[in-house]
Amino acid sequence: MKYTVTVGGEAFEVDVSGGRIALDGKPLDAQLHTVVGTPLRQLVLTGRSVTFAMVRQEEGWTLLRAGEIWDATVVDERTRQLREMTGQSVGSGDQVVAAPMPGLVLRVEVQVGTRVKAGAGLLVLEAMKMENELRSPIAGTVTAVHVESGQRVEKGARLVEVAAPVDPCEEGR
């Protein structure tokens, strides 16, 4: 089975069949061992062994190592082809920025159509008596703003939506 994996803003094609895999067409010997009773998985390649903590998500996996966290979207070939036909982007990466905690929206710094870089401030949320700037997780264009300044929001409330550019190379992260 061929999978398109998008991680850290880069896309890889990984073909998995039995104990053999191919990364972007290059064959590799690879084994993935689960450390039973833990989220740890050890990837053993020729001359290389690395352990990630891995948690399954709706469409892919979250991987952790030395505190670094990567979200990897994994889409199989058939789904990818279907999406291409219907015009959806692969592993679209579109993001909804939600309130991480209940709070008060102090300022909204973007509007629909604003092009943002990854890490750009979207709005300022006051919670726990601290002003917290919520930033865009990706580079892209703001497609929706659901709140206005002065509004109280609950944890998990949708605040701002950012769509990734169709061509990921268009705007670097």
Next chain:
Amino acid sequence: MPSILPSFHPSVVPCGAGSRAVKRVLIANRGEIACRIIRACHEEGIEAVAVYSEADRQSPHVRAADTAVEIGPPPAKDSYLNVDRLLGAARHSGADAVHPGYGFLAERAHFAEAVEQAGLTFIGPPAAAIRAMGEKTEARRRMAAAGIPVVPGTNDPVRDAAEASQVAREIGFPVMLKAVAGGGGKGMRRVEDSSGIASAFKAASSEAQSAFGDGAIYLEKFLECPRHVEIQVLADRFGHCVHLGERECSVQRRHQKLIEECPSPAVDIDLRIAMGKAAVQAATSVGYLGAGTVEFLLTPGGRFYFLEMNTRLQVEHPVTEMVYGVDIVREQLRIAAGESTTVPGRPMRPRGHAIECRITSEDPFNGFLPATGRIEFLRIPTGPGVRWDGGIETGNTIGLFYDPLIGKLIAWGETRDRAIRRMRRALDELVIVGLPTSQPFHRRVLDDPVFLSGDYDTDYVQRHGEKLLSTRPARETLELAAIAAAMAEHEARAAAVPIAANGPDAAGESPWLRAARLQGLR
């Protein structure tokens, strides 16, 4: 209890000395520091009483103690800050002493008084010493009188913006406006020139009013590129007041420390002696007792100025413990019980180097925003020279009620370079699944040439933090992640399909058996 000091003669016992019962200690705190204090109690053969809020029923400190008392709902004001409930818990559990830890009520003179009035021993300094150091202008006056250098500024609150402006012109811009009742960076404003002083005064004063109930503001000259260097002191009832060298705490963000080192790369033996002497003088001048920390600002030219004294156990005390071979909490317990400190009066030599990284439930990639979640998995680093002072276990939920500090990772090495290598290794071993933490920030700092050079100051995080956090992973790392994700996905789907197709034709076969067979086939 054995002591390396000669036992005292009763005829020289100063007023207030004499042994007190410290057999059962109530720890008026939670999290990692409660666990730390309970450990020290148990090593001394002392029973520990934990208190906990409804939010902390599952917390490790509750199980670590010999007795545990629930003291109220999650908000701190109804539990860990509620003096009546804490004293009630002490009475109920038969405790004879109270250790406040840090934060919460640790530096509230009225709490120390209430504890003593209830006939219990407060494991900390006298209320008068807490009060003298807690009021910042009072502390400045006292320190200046004791001949300790203080940052140029006012020793009294300034009345209004006009007076602040006048003083600022005299001592020269930039200046800092600070809350008299201050701490933790609240009610603090930097002012560049006279045009900004009126609005800054108003903002600082109102912030101080809401944070401390006291809007009084004083003024200090703003020092350029200072380092934050602090001296650990210990004072017992026999007139011994000793210091345990310095800690370097300049890696901080918005006045919150992130990484601490002992010794400081900027302090040589002469400076250590001079700062140590000043710190001991500071403590003595307020009649200090127990463990305390005198904080200084150190300029690039090697001049130091008194900043404030923390009249309690400090978060970063472990780095001193590792380098000086002294258990500071044990010393606190001994001193409170009327015994002498085990630390000799002559200056001690630092042995090796220790670094502490504060692991907090904050997302460094999202402006250090506090994060919440459940600890799904925790792997604690071990091995030579590594220490974990933690307050969490798998299954704990991290909420927003309390401080985001979930654990401290400490590494010791023969030299600073060895300690740094060891800390990198330990950070690589640490796994926390369930919520973002400050761990990746620390890992990046430990590879940063500026940090490695040791030549950094309190502006370090502001100047270099963003760059450090924007570093992208190597392509090889992403390749490995992509392969692992694809293989895990493939495996998960293969395992899920037959179970999902579990229809009438598959009746009688246990999904457990099938899962086991799939595992075997892999």
